[in-house]
Amino acid sequence: MEFTKMFLINLGMLIAVAYLANVTFKYVLSRASAGVKYISSMLLVVFCGWICSVFGFSMNGQVVFELTFVPLIIASLVYPRASSLVIIGVATGLALFIFGVNEASVAGFVNLSILGMLAAGLNYWMRKTDYRLIIKASVSILVINLVHELNLAIFGVISFYHYLTKVVPFTLPLGIALSYLTAFILRDFQLEQRRKYQIVQANRRLSKQKEQLQKAKQALEERAQQLMRASQYKSEFMATMSHELRTPLNSVINLAQMIAEQGKEMDEEDLKQYSSIIYASGQDLLQLINDILDLSKVEAGKMEITKDDISVEELLQIMFMQFEMAARNKKLEFKLQFGEGAPQQLYSDSQRVQQILRNLLSNAFKFTHSGSVTLEARSERLEEPGREGEWLVLSVIDTGIGVSKGKQHSIFEAFQQADGSISRKYGGTGLGLSISRDLAHLLGGFIRLESVEGSGSVFSLFLPLEEAAEKDEDRS
Numbered sequence: 001m002e003f004t005k006m007f008l009i010n011l012g013m014l015i016a017v018a019y020l021a022n023v024t025f026k027y028v029l030s031r032a033s034a035g036v037k038y039i040s041s042m043l044l045v046v047f048c049g050w051i052c053s054v055f056g057f058s059m060n061g062q063v064v065f066e067l068t069f070v071p072l073i074i075a076s077l078v079y080p081r082a083s084s085l086v087i088i089g090v091a092t093g094l095a096l097f098i099f100g101v102n103e104a105s106v107a108g109f110v111n112l113s114i115l116g117m118l119a120a121g122l123n124y125w126m127r128k129t130d131y132r133l134i135i136k137a138s139v140s141i142l143v144i145n146l147v148h149e150l151n152l153a154i155f156g157v158i159s160f161y162h163y164l165t166k167v168v169p170f171t172l173p174l175g176i177a178l179s180y181l182t183a184f185i186l187r188d189f190q191l192e193q194r195r196k197y198q199i200v201q202a203n204r205r206l207s208k209q210k211e212q213l214q215k216a217k218q219a220l221e222e223r224a225q226q227l228m229r230a231s232q233y234k235s236e237f238m239a240t241m242s243h244e245l246r247t248p249l250n251s252v253i254n255l256a257q258m259i260a261e262q263g264k265e266m267d268e269e270d271l272k273q274y275s276s277i278i279y280a281s282g283q284d285l286l287q288l289i290n291d292i293l294d295l296s297k298v299e300a301g302k303m304e305i306t307k308d309d310i311s312v313e314e315l316l317q318i319m320f321m322q323f324e325m326a327a328r329n330k331k332l333e334f335k336l337q338f339g340e341g342a343p344q345q346l347y348s349d350s351q352r353v354q355q356i357l358r359n360l361l362s363n364a365f366k367f368t369h370s371g372s373v374t375l376e377a378r379s380e381r382l383e384e385p386g387r388e389g390e391w392l393v394l395s396v397i398d399t400g401i402g403v404s405k406g407k408q409h410s411i412f413e414a415f416q417q418a419d420g421s422i423s424r425k426y427g428g429t430g431l432g433l434s435i436s437r438d439l440a441h442l443l444g445g446f447i448r449l450e451s452v453e454g455s456g457s458v459f460s461l462f463l464p465l466e467e468a469a470e471k472d473e474d475r476s
Helices: 002-028 034-054 069-078 082-099 103-128 133-155 160-262 268-300 312-329 350-366 422-426 432-442 466-475
Strands: 057-059 063-065 308-311 333-338 345-348 372-382 389-398 446-451 457-464
Touching: 034 069, 034 082, 069 082, 069 103, 069 133, 069 160, 082 103, 103 133, 133 160, 160 268, 268 432, 308 312, 308 350, 312 333, 312 345, 312 350, 312 372, 345 350, 350 372, 350 389, 350 432, 350 457, 432 446, 432 457
Parallel strands: 333 372
Antiparallel strands: 057 063, 308 345, 372 389, 389 457, 446 457
């Protein structure tokens, strides 16, 4: 009868501790880290074992029969690391010395240390096998209960025969029954905690997915805006293009018709003037068509690049001769500057380099009303990631209207100009800088812009010198 009372008391204490653990984890440790929760749960198991020893059954003031091994059984079913069970077994055994150091506490320590190692082995076996949980739990409960009774029979202070015949018939079936009952209670608690943890993890994943969806939505909205802007720019381009094509084409048609109808009546001076206008209009049309074709070739990847040795000084002189008349007509000073240390030779495509410089110089003269335009050559070493090494820098410096900070990126996009009124006031389609940028990339270089609105601009074409150096080494 005393054994039955002792087991019922232990059962009540374990249920009470399980309830307190549930409350503690729910309200105190809900926001704690996983590591803190794990260590707290181990301490809780040790505390349960200690509670069982406090309310154990004493015989002759020496021997204590308790259920300290039951929490260890539960731990073997729920813990993911076998080493934790060895620690729990040894810690629970050490807790028995709180009542004093005697034969019973030493026997209890040895028993729980052995059971801790046994529980670790069973835990490892359960994680490696595919049996149902009820089978694993039954094996763990039966093995630990049997080894527990055997340990106490061997290491306890009661004789082996007396313990097996008088004590085990009561303690073993009640211990197994209580182990199953406690396992069910604590296992249910553990499953509830796991469900809560899974819900928390699922909420975190949903939050991350929500953030990712918001970012994706934002990216799609930005892309949609870019597509809308591109569509708008192309619409504006088509409107501008129709004007740019009609103006010279109408001049050609009208003047050609006048010459055809009244050519015999016109004097030689009028014929020359009309012929000059027809020629200039034809050149404008040809330049416009060439720009469109060049842009199409670059975008389609069909632009051919043919590299050869280029004299940098001769390149500057060619550009000077081509724009000297434009400088005189606008009464602007046109200067060439050959910087100290600038290379004499460049290995690149002369035709494409000249095309880029023509576009840059044409814009410089178009948007400069007073002052000067300068074409400068110099060398510069860059240490930027992906652009390390020596570069030839061909800069077009003007004192014109400049470009505002907010427009300095967009003017390099096709069909765009710094302002919608630019095309109406100065003419042009806004393709020159876009073509120049793409050609610079094909040549292995890039274009930089430095400008202050109202104070002029500096367009710098960077071309790599490494290829020329490698070519010289190959020749030598």
